[in-house]
Amino acid sequence: KQEVTQIPAALSVPEGENLVLNCSFTDSAIYNLQWFRQDPGKGLTSLLLIQSSQREQTSGRLNASLDKSSGRSTLYIAASQPGDSATYLCAVPDSGNTPLVFGKGTRLSVIA
Amino acid sequence: KAGVTQTPRYLIKTRGQQVTLSCSPISGHRSVSWYQQTPGQGLQFLFEYFSETQRNKGNFPGRFSGRQFSNSRSEMNVSTLELGDSALYLCASSSTGTATNEKLFFGSGTQLSVL
Numbered sequence: 233k234q235e236v237t238q239i240p241a242a243l244s245v246p247e248g249e250n251l252v253l254n255c256s257f258t259d260s261a262i263y264n265l266q267w268f269r270q271d272p273g274k275g276l277t278s279l280l281l282i283q284s285s286q287r288e289q290t291s292g293r294l295n296a297s298l299d300k301s302s303g304r305s306t307l308y309i310a311a312s313q314p315g316d317s318a319t320y321l322c323a324v325p326d327s328g329n330t331p332l333v334f335g336k337g338t339r340l341s342v343i344a
Numbered sequence: 345k346a347g348v349t350q351t352p353r354y355l356i357k358t359r360g361q362q363v364t365l366s367c368s369p370i371s372g373h374r375s376v377s378w379y380q381q382t383p384g385q386g387l388q389f390l391f392e393y394f395s396e397t398q399r400n401k402g403n404f405p406g407r408f409s410g411r412q413f414s415n416s417r418s419e420m421n422v423s424t425l426e427l428g429d430s431a432l433y434l435c436a437s438s439s440t441g442t443a444t445n446e447k448l449f450f451g452s453g454t455q456l457s458v459l
Contacts (some may be wrong), residue, residue: 275450331389331400
C-alpha cells in the first residue's frame with residue numbers, strides 16, 4: 233500500500249527566501265505525482281502534475297522534480313512571498329488508479 | 345467555467361443524526377471522489393463515482409455512503425453520526441478519474457461539526 237511522507241511538517245521563512253519542500257513515497261510504480269496548495273479551511277488547488285516519464289515541471293516561481301527510483305519529489309519555491317503561506321500537499325495515485333494517497337502536508341509561513 | 349461546488353459550506357449536527365452533503369463537479373467531468381480531512385489523519389479517501397457507478401471505496405464503515413446522478417452531481421450520506429465524524433469533507437472531480445495525466449479539481453469542502 234502506497235504511503236506518502238512530507239518533511240518538514242511546518243516551515244517558517246522570511247520573505248524573499250528560496251525554499252524546498254520534500255515528499256517521499258514508498259511504491260515507485262506511480263503514474264504521476266501532484267502537488268497541491270491548501271489555504272486554511274479551504275479546498276485544494278492543484279499546482280503541478282508531473283507525469284512518471286518526466287523529471288520536473290515548472291509554473292512561475294514553482295518547480296517540482298520527481299525521482300521515481302528513489303521515491304522522492306521536491307517542490308522548489310523561488311523568492312517566497314507572504315501570499316505563498318499555505319499548506320502544501322503532495323499526492324500519488326494508489327495502485328495505478330485513483331484514489332490519490334496524500335501526504336499530511338507542510339505548513340509554510342512566509343514572514344514579511 | 346464554474347469550479348467544483350459543494351453545499352452546504354458548514355453543518356452542525358448532533359450525535360446519532362444523519363447528514364447529506366452535495367457536490368456538483370466541473371461541467372463535463374464524470375468522475376467524482378470524496379475525501380475526509382482531519383487534523384490527525386490528514387486526507388483519507390472515501391469513495392469515487394464514475395458514470396453513476398461506485399468505482400473505488402476507501403476503508404470507512406458502512407455508515408458512509410454515496411451516489412452519483414446522471415448529471416454527474418454526487419451526494420454523500422453519513423448516518424448515525426459520531427463525534428469522530430467531525431471533519432472537512434472534500435469533493436474532487438476529474439474528466440475520467442484515471443491516474444494517468446489528469447489533475448484533480450477540489451471544491452471548498454463542507455465543514456461538519458458533530459456535537
